[in-house]
Amino acid sequence: MDDDYVEAVLALVEDVPAGRVTTYGALARAVGTGGPRQVGRVMALHGDAVPWWRVVHADGRPATCHGGTAVDRLREEGVPLMARGRVDVRATEVS
DNA sequence: CGGATGACGACAC
């Protein structure tokens, strides 16, 4: 595994301010290499060190792992949640 | 080396 790649992804996630979110695809594009799935793997392995709940799917669904803890954290940070705890990605995603 | 799997994404129905 590329620790370099991991560091790049984690850095980008840490750079996401509270109240804002980003998507796996966006991260993958930002890093340049690999794909959304690689980003997902990185989060699964080393995501415990970063605000992983600010990383959502392209359709606005929060990471469904951890038993839905993400929604609570997002709401607490002031992220505007839509019906069923979905995020308006187009409005909330980091530019 | 071939096939299955996954914190994904886009498209068709």
Added chain:
DNA sequence: GGTGTCGCCATCC
């Protein structure tokens, strides 16, 4: 709008 299918890339079996 929910569900199914296919494509993607790295890992695991």
